Amino acid sequence: MGNSNQKLQEEKYENVMKKFKLKESLQHTQLGMVRIYNLKDDNNYSIFEFHKTATTSEEAKLMLTHYKNRKCYNNDHLTQIFFISEQHSQILCQDQTQFIIIGEFFYNNIQNEMKNYIQKNNSFPEARLWQITLQIVNACTYLETNGRNHGEIKSKNIYIHPDQSVKLIEYNFIYGSMNGYQKALLLNDFQYLAPELLKEVKAKKSSPNIDFIKGDVFALGLTLLELASLNSCEQYYDWISKEVHTDKIIKANDLLLQKGYSTLFTNLIYQMISDVDIRPRFSDLKEVLSHFENQINNNVDFYSKYQMRQSNQFNIYNSVYTQQYQRPGQINQAQSIYLPNGSY
Template sequence: MGADQSDANEMKTSQQYQMFLLSYSKERESDHNQFGLVKLYNHNQNNSMICIKKLQAKSETELTQITNHLRKRKIYVHPNLVQLLAVRTSNEQSICSDSSLVMVISEFFPDSLDSELKKRRQPVKRYPESHIWLLIQQIVDPLAFLEDQKQVHGDIQPQNIYLDENGSVKLAESNYFPGGQNGFQKMLLIKDKAYLSPILLDNYRNMNFKAQHNEYKSDVFSFGMTLLEVLLLEESYDCMDFQNGCIIQSLVDSKLQKVRRLNYSQLLTNFVRELLQIEENQRPSWSDLKQVIDQFRDKIFNLIPFYQEKRQMSPNKVVYQSSYAPQQQILSSPQSKILSSPRQPQVLYQTYHQPQPLYQTKQMPQIPMQQSIYFESGQKQVPIKKITKLEDSASKQIQQPENNLEKTTLKQSDTK
């Protein structure tokens, strides 16, 4: 395979690949929970990381399937999605003269929501509600985007919700790399735990690999279980009866009542309850959830409370009280990789320090440089002016004083 590539082009590919790797160091292998076996690299001049995944194509048909998958995935450009950077294809004659090796280069983010939750459990440091809504927005937006592309995530849980150096959410669907398995498949093969929807739980009990279900609505349920874990700082697997293949509804209700007792709003409690409807046709879609978020987007963006509640303080006195923590309290709250300052990007700009795209095979269009909403200014990252490409209508450009931004920006060192 690869006979259509000239010797000159193959040599050019090798040179570009080696020049690319010169910008990175500290190579090591990692058996990642979602990506499988990958090689990790650190950039020599900043904290960014990449991973390289090797895929073996043993036939022209298999090579075409892999390249078509990657061609489709590389056009999914969204600020809350992991970005595929480049692909390199070459002959692997040492294994088989009729095989090809596909090297996929991707962004990599070592921090996750799971690692953040572990830090907050001992001692208990709960998230302010403003942070929860910002987290919700940064998960709903990319999954609504994927829904529009007829693509499902397949395994939503804290360990698969990645956080970049600024605390922004980054997601990669379960088949981000060709051959990836979703949470249901991993559970059937005893590879990992997953937050399964009621239908998938029943199919798991019966060991039915061909479960019939609405994949998007199953993801929505997994999202609800994930939010329960975030709000209570405890895993939600105890709500799932794996032996009998069902959700323990009484325990779910008990956890939601606990959420209210922790002074989270009724609006947030009801939001999570809707995600956890037993009947999948009663659950909202990702586009439905995005419509809810759009009503409050500017306020979520700026950490402004968008609700007030009637709270019965005594039998004869009703007062209005918001469970939203004041801005000053938020700024002094325990540092977290979930954004303390609004960083929802509204336009994507290329950064000069990102690697150039590698040589592509004829089946693959050229992949652009990694896109980012930040550029380097000395040792400090500064947000740049943005215009939305993801929304039908343009959002307001929000400017924040630099001194306020410095207070609310969460640096990686703060969480270590």
């Protein structure tokens, strides 16, 4: 019976793969070792294939449940799994279950797009940044409603579909993977961690009682600042002492006004990197961005529409950054994106 099931699974696998041709094997930063196949009729469409082995029946059940649940996720901006194969074998009198997972694969990412603007000495278009923001917020809100979070938001982990839309792979896409906090704690791997998370890393807490959703919002704020400024935000961290210089982040964000970015966009970033008590979650951001969705999708120039009035402008160079999270100058509520009282 077992051999018959295995043959059936192999036949299904062959049916799935017959339209594809192997391109290469590579070590992916999030997926690990994968094989990449291209569609025979379209080289622009690629899929990944990776193998995972469970050594106990209990682990096999957990792993299968994990990937089946993930396969059911339905969001345009989350990387899709569309095939799971389960094969059983016995090695040295030990039962093993091997899973073959196949899903959509994207070579390009936002970090590469940023490098292209740097090489051309051009600014990252604000309209494109709004589209990226809206799509990431939609995907992360979907994860939030399913009790998950992305866990490692950074430019190289934001992938680009051939149609230029954004695709994400959350940290536990792979069963048993570590999130950014765990990598920082156990491997001392640099991550865009929020101040409250970095404090927990410094205290070496394995299970911090922290809102990881808000931690992801902070990481997205830094990523947007990085794209707009075309400068890595690693410079705002002292990774040895495990401190983040939020005052310098705020100042860098304010300087985006001089580069031609709208007050609305800089205020959005400011809210994302604000203190955890007032920082929005993705569900909050989605509600706010819903009021601008049509404008974002129609490439409205927010700089012209929401330009700060001359009377409300502040001199960036003369601003005094005396307290963390203190925004210099007065912000007109009509130009804000999210405030504690829920305005946008």
